[in-house]
Amino acid sequence: MAPTIEQARAAAQRMCDAAGVTLLDPAHPLRDVIVAGVALASRVGGGSWDRDDVAQRVSVTLPGAGGALVALRAVPVVGPILAEAALAAGLGRTVISLSPAVWSDPLRLLETVRHELGHAGQIARGGLPWCIAYILGAEARAAGEAPCYAAGMAVRVRLGGESTAAAAESAMRSLQGYGLDAEALALAAGIIASARATLDAGEDLGGVVAETRAALESVGWTP
Amino acid sequence: MSLQEIGRWLSSDWTHAVAALGVLALGYALAWAAIRASYERVVGRPMPRTRLVLALDILADLSVNVPGALNRLLRSTGRDPLFLPAPPAPRPPAAPSGRSGEAGRATVGTLVLLALVGALGLAACPRAREAVLDTQSPRVACVGGSQRCHDGAPEVCSRAGRWWPAMPPRDDGSPRVCAGACVVSDAGIAHCAPEVSP
Numbered sequence: 004m005a006p007t008i009e010q011a012r013a014a015a016q017r018m019c020d021a022a023g024v025t026l027l028d029p030a031h032p033l034r035d036v037i038v039a040g041v042a043l044a045s046r047v048g049g050g051s052w053d054r055d056d057v058a059q060r061v062s063v064t065l066p067g068a069g070g071a072l073v074a075l076r077a078v079p080v081v082g083p084i085l086a087e088a089a090l091a092a093g094l095g096r097t098v099i100s101l102s103p104a105v106w107s108d109p110l111r112l113l114e115t116v117r118h119e120l121g122h123a124g125q126i127a128r129g130g131l132p133w134c135i136a137y138i139l140g141a142e143a144r145a146a147g148e149a150p151c152y153a154a155g156m157a158v159r160v161r162l163g164g165e166s167t168a169a170a171a172e173s174a175m176r177s178l179q180g181y182g183l184d185a186e187a188l189a190l191a192a193g194i195i196a197s198a199r200a201t202l203d204a205g206e207d208l209g210g211v212v213a214e215t216r217a218a219l220e221s222v223g224w225t226p
Numbered sequence: 227m228s229l230q231e232i233g234r235w236l237s238s239d240w241t242h243a244v245a246a247l248g249v250l251a252l253g254y255a256l257a258w259a260a261i262r263a264s265y266e267r268v269v270g271r272p273m274p275r276t277r278l279v280l281a282l283d284i285l286a287d288l289s290v291n292v293p294g295a296l297n298r299l300l301r302s303t304g305r306d307p308l309f310l311p312a313p314p315a316p317r318p319p320a321a322p323s324g325r326s327g328e329a330g331r332a333t334v335g336t337l338v339l340l341a342l343v344g345a346l347g348l349a350a351c352p353r354a355r356e357a358v359l360d361t362q363s364p365r366v367a368c369v370g371g372s373q374r375c376h377d378g379a380p381e382v383c384s385r386a387g388r389w390w391p392a393m394p395p396r397d398d399g400s401p402r403v404c405a406g407a408c409v410v411s412d413a414g415i416a417h418c419a420p421e422v423s424p
Contacts (some may be wrong), residue, residue, distance in 0.1 A: 024399030036258025046239060053239070121394030128399030132361045138377070140359045146390035154394045186370070186385040193371060193382040197392035198419035201380070201404075209379065209393040 006162075006224045011109035013222040015116040023091030024064075026116075029103040033092060035146065037063060037100045038043055052180075058124040060104045062115050064122035066134055110163045111201045113215055114155040121151035141187035149174075149191040153198030153217045157208040158215055171199045251289035258286040330361030357384070363388040373416035375399065375408035392416065 006014070018180065019026040038097075041063055042054040052061065068089060076086040099119040105111040114190055125133055125147055136143040152174035158163040178191045198208060207213055216226070236243050265273050273279050284298055300306065356365075366376075370385035373392070379401055380392040393402040405419035411417065 030303050042243070046245070048241065119423045120397055124395035124397050124399050126399075127397070129303060129362055132358065136358045136362050139355050142384050142386060142388070143359055146363070146384070146388075150392060150394040155393065162405075177381070189371060190384045190390065192383060193373060194390070194392045195378045196415050197373060197382060197417050201419075202412060204417060204419045206418040207405055207419065209404065210401075211394070 004225060006109045006113070006139065006219050008107060008109050008112070010219060010222050010224045011112045012106075012226070014215070014218040015112055017218045017221060018116060018120060019099060020200065021218075022120055022123055023096055024120065025096055025098045027093075027098060027100040028169045029101055029106050032101055033094075033098075037065065037098075058102075060102050062102045062105060062119060063096045063100050064119045064126070064169070065100070066131070067098065068094045068125045069096070075115035083222070084200050097126055099123065110159065113162065113219075114158040117154040117158050117215060118151040120167070127153075141181075141183045142190060144181050145178070145191040146184050148178060149194035149221055150198075152177060153195060154211045156198055157202060157211045161207075163210045167199045167202045170202075171195050192211060239250060241352055255286045255289040331334070359388065364389055373410060373414055375416050378403035378408050380404075380408055380418065382416070 016026055027037075038054065038058045038061075041061060042052060042057045045052040045057065050122055073086075075082050075089070099116065100120075101112070101115060105115040129136070133143075133147075137147050156167070156170040156174055159170045160167055174195050178188065178195075183191060198214060220226075237248055262273055280298075280302060287298055366389065367389040368383035368387050368389055370383055370387065372380055372383045374383075374389070376389065381389045382392055383389055391401055395401055406421035407419050408416060410418045
């Protein structure tokens with residue numbers, strides 16, 4: 004049985020809580036600030052997303068502002084107040100901001116949260132240098148995005164019943180939007196081919212599907 | 227590029243205008259800092275604190291550092307500043323270059339400038355960019371496009387010669403591994419597969 008939107012939202016929240024990540028829904032006030040920042044970064048970096056695109060379709064993971072909040076706290080008078088406000092908003096840890104496009108579709112919501120949690124893991128592993136490498140290098144963007152799209156593929160195939168060929172094709176289409184050169188696209192294609200072979204062999208992608216199923220079952224979903 | 231073309235580019239998207247404003251503001255702050263530093267070097271004392279100099283200082287602060295500008299405004303109008311004043315210390319006989327008497331704020335400005343210059347340098351210099359990428363996965367002698375199983379998980383080699391994991395990491399950053407086995411197919415694709423019993 005397909006999960007309901009309520010079950011998908013509750014499962015998404017559980018997965019983010021377990022990962023120590025703040026999940027912002029599309030109506031969260033900070034979403035506007037994030038959208039403006041992503042649109043600006045995309046334009047300045049030569050990307051093709053305009054503000055409306057970002058507002059409607061782009062979900063994003065941002066590193067936590069823990070270190071910056073420590074520095075902010077040192078500013079007299081307003082610093083501690085602003086730092087507390089940021090902490091209360093969950094900005095001390097990694098933040099996932101979801102787009103309206105995925106918020107009302109159970110499968111896309113789960114697919115997207117699994118994708119973004121992959122980025123949260125990359126940030127946990129690589130820290131600030133990973134974020135810099137992601138911004139500066141097409142190779143790091145390919146190496147960062149392709150495994151996360153692979154996680155989304157696993158959800159679409161195992162929970163949504165999509166074919167591996169269609170899921171892989173969709174992932175490669177999405178990867179075209181990250182400013183990857185031919186070499187980076189070849190790397191991404193290799194990673195997607197590996198994920199497709201794993202799914203074709205009937206295997207999980209290192210536990211991505213099992214963790215998603217477990218989160219759904221914990222909120223009352225029955226397969 | 228003509229002025230009309232620049233105008234069209236600026237008005238075509240709000241982000242262009244914001245980016246251009248940021249670059250102009252930074253340019254102004256740098257130019258004003260250079261004028262002040264040059265004046266102090268030539269004359270041997272700080273610029274007189276006239277209203278015009280104060281206004282230009284605040285404008286320069288606003289260009290790169292809004293809290294610093296607010297601090298200066300509060301202090302100049304006799305109110306409690308945001309930041310505590312620097313403790314009195316014996317000054318060296320010769321005035322240092324830069325804005326005298328504003329050590330804390332100048333440091334913030336310097337850090338901002340250094341960060342910007344560093345980011346631009348990294349973006350522009352392929353060798354620096356590769357060095358940043360090497361911090362995540364060092365280059366080795368692998369063949370671009372080849373795949374392997376490493377510690378029970380598939381990896382793909384980039385054209386630059388770095389191995390990258392084909393599966394996303396766990397939430398805590400630790401690597402995922404295949405539940406069964408990792409195998410490399412005849413087509414050279416590394417992937418997870420059911421464990422084969424011996």
